[in-house]
Amino acid sequence: MTPFELIVREHGPTVLRVCRAVLTAHDAKDAWSETFLSALQAYPRLGADANIEAWLVTIAKRKAIDVIRTRARTPVPVGDVPDGASELGIPDDERGEVWALIGALPDKQRKCVAYHYLVGLPHSEVAAIVGGTTDAARRAAADGVAALRRAYATIPGGTA
Amino acid sequence: MTNIEAPNTADLDRLHDRLVHAADEAGLLDLAYRTVDTPIGRLLLAATDRGVVRVAFETEGHDRVLGDLAARVSPRILNTPKRLDTLARELDEYFAGQRLGFDVPIDFALSRGFRRDVLGHLAVIPYGTTESYAQVAVATGNPRAVRAVGTACATNPLPIVIPCHRVVRTDGSLGGYLGGLHVKRTLLDLEAAA
Structure with missing residues (x-):
């Protein structure tokens, strides 16, 4: 089997993108950690022909749902993000506005966009x-991508 | 939608650290490893919770060694410098000529039977001295197993820490060494000079 360290290095960024597409930046980090800890536990029993990325995304989705359930009163970040204290994206992320737009998509569109375009499933x-x-x-x-194109074209400096 | 940035490296490094910590707490960190730069090249160090289980030369291919550890010990492997800090420091001291032996727990999980017995004897050959393959064979109670001693040295999973470099031919020539003969020469010269 591939040493787990290499699994983390190879798929860590993708799993974080998936988590960030459906959660706040802070919650996404918690979900990322939970995902890889859970994966580490199960990893030795994983079949040799398993699609590791799909497996990790499935775990990440389950962890994200756990987080969303524990945040039931504020399920997902949408709409206006206060200046200076954005939980969407990280402060040095130049494309933070894209994450905000993704966060504003309807639930199913956001997930389908994240899993297909970000993860490549x-x-x-x-x-x-x-x-x-x-x-x-x-x-x-x-539909999600079309909505993002329209929304992105309306923000300063954004070109679809 | 092609402009979404990759998560930044510092964030991922912090998450990695956090994962290592959580894995250790949960008892899921079966193998910790790190690399350390030495005068004989970069060494890979790996440890289970019982002790140091592997030291590998760069020439062995560290990726290959990690793959072998995944198959033979556990695939639950994470880059965890902390668990190997003590050995890394002792190696620094050894290469500076300031340390005669290593004082870390050892896990002999990768060796069995006669090879394991040979390693046990190698561990007590004093710093700065050598024994012949034949002498080691006698010391392990199997005087005719000279070639098997050679094999045990050549497959030593813990070179330097278990000093197989202190075993040479009866005629005084170097014999073999997994890390290359120039490395064996360097180690023996270092110990002779200290």
Whole structure:
């Protein structure tokens, strides 16, 4: 088996992107840690032919849902982000506004965009994770990206 | 939608540290490793919770060594410098000629049977001295197993810490060394000079 260190190095950024696409920056870090700790525990029993990235994304999604449930009264960051104290993205992230836009997408679109465009999973696998048909996942991802293009074009300095 | 930045390295490093800490707390860190730069090149050091289990030369290919450890010990491996700080410091002192032996717990999990017995004897060959392969064979109660002693030295998973470099041929020539003969020469010269 591949040493777990290499799994963390290779897939850590992707898992963080997925977590950040569906959670606040702070919660995303908690979910990332929970995801890899849980994965580390199960890793020796993972099948040799397993798709590691899909496996990690599935765990990350479950951890994200746990976090969202514990934050039930403020489920997901959307809408206006206060100046200077953004929880979306990190302070030195030049594209923080993109994360804000992703955070403002409807739930299913946001996940389909994150899993397909950020993670690179095929629509069929995205559908298996978020539920519904492959066509529905494809449509939600496409609608999400179209909405992001429109929204991004309206912010200063943004070009679609 | 192609402009989304990769999460930055400092963030990921902090998350990695946090994971290592949590894994250790949860008893899930089966193997810790780090590398250390020495006069004979970069060494990989690996430890279980019982002790140091592997020291590897750069020429062995550190990725390959980690893969082998994943197969033979556990794939729950994380880069964890802290667990190996003591050995790293003792190696510094050794290469500075200021340390005659290593004072860290050892895990012999990678060695069995006769090879394990040979390593046990190598550990007591004093700093600055050498023994022949034949002498080691006698000392481990198997005087005819000279070649097997050679194999045990060549497959020593803990070079330097378990000083297989102190075993030479009866005629005084160096014999073999996994890290290369020039490394064996360097170590023996270092110990002779100190």
